[in-house]
Amino acid sequence: MDLGSHPTFESHDDGTVLTSAPQDAPVDRATAAARRVVDAMLRTDRANANLDRVAEELNSIADHLEEHAPAVAERLIDMWNGEGVTRHDPVTGPENAIAPPIVLEGLSDGSVRGEVTLTMPYQGPPGCVHGGVSALILDHVLGVANAWGGQAGMTAQLNVRYHRPTPLFEPLTVTGRQMSVEGRKINTVGSITTADGEVCVSVEGLFIDAAVPRPR
Numbered sequence: 283m284d285l286g287s288h289p290t291f292e293s294h295d296d297g298t299v300l301t302s303a304p305q306d307a308p309v310d311r312a313t314a315a316a317r318r319v320v321d322a323m324l325r326t327d328r329a330n331a332n333l334d335r336v337a338e339e340l341n342s343i344a345d346h347l348e349e350h351a352p353a354v355a356e357r358l359i360d361m362w363n364g365e366g367v368t369r370h371d372p373v374t375g376p377e378n379a380i381a382p383p384i385v386l387e388g389l390s391d392g393s394v395r396g397e398v399t400l401t402m403p404y405q406g407p408p409g410c411v412h413g414g415v416s417a418l419i420l421d422h423v424l425g426v427a428n429a430w431g432g433q434a435g436m437t438a439q440l441n442v443r444y445h446r447p448t449p450l451f452e453p454l455t456v457t458g459r460q461m462s463v464e465g466r467k468i469n470t471v472g473s474i475t476t477a478d479g480e481v482c483v484s485v486e487g488l489f490i491d492a493a494v495p496r497p498r
């Protein structure tokens with residue numbers, strides 16, 4: 283997959299930051315505020331909050347953003363340029379309000395690792411993480427693990443095992459590791475565990491090295 287070399291952000295004794303941590307930039311602050319709105323919308327008292335006013339103000343904000351949106355093709359080129367690669371995806375992207383966002387580090391043992399506490403927008407069963415959200419997170423973490431391992435690819439299969447409900451509102455550790463590369467086939471594993479080390483979700487992924495050119 284033509285992702286180029288994976289941009290890195292800083293290195294320290296414990297690892298190399300592979301994703302773009304939220305910065306004190308207007309777009310990061312605006313996205314963090316949007317994320318806060320999504321969370322607060324699910325928590326607020328539907329009877330007493332002034333949701334008519336909220337709808338009006340949010341539509342006004344969306345109007346402003348859309349007025350300044352370039353053509354999609356132009357924006358796609360911009361997104362896939364340089365550090366942009368790690369700034370817009372739905373798992374780690376600080377510019378994507380859907381992303382928690384998770385900061386991933388590459389470790390010297392070849393694995394990647396991150397920590398996250400998920401809240402109501404990611405709920406499936408009561409008080410627990412939606413299974414599709416876990417699969418989304420792990421698909422991406424395995425993709426980054428492949429980039430860190432030196433051979434990226436497109437997900438061809440993702441086998442997900444849900445061992446126990448994954449709790450919301452608690453710190454979770456997500457990990458991924460490239461296990462083998464045989465020709466174009468890449469085998470990668472990953473998991474989501476609680477702070478106590480309980481495995482909630484584990485995955486095995488088959489990735490295929492395939493050319494998906496960046497928009498230019």
Ligand SMILES: CCCCCCCCCC(=O)SCCNC(=O)CCNC(=O)[C@H](O)C(C)(C)COP(=O)(O)OP(=O)(O)OC[C@H]1O[C@@H](n2cnc3c(N)ncnc32)[C@H](O)[C@@H]1OP(=O)(O)O
Pocket residue numbers: 285288367421422424425426429435436437438439466467488490491492
């Ligand atoms: C830098 C930042 C990091 C960013 C990380 C981002 C991670 C995001 C991860 C994703 O979400 S990727 C998006 C979800 N995946 C897709 O949309 C993939 C859609 N499928 C495809 O594009 C193609 O089917 C695919 C590239 C996977 C394979 O098509 P090809 O035409 O290149 O493969 P081909 O048919 O030539 O098969 C090559 C080999 O792979 C095998 N293969 C292909 N697909 C397979 C499959 N699904 N299951 C098992 N084996 C498969 C196939 O049998 C064959 O084996 P052999 O060489 O032994 O004959």
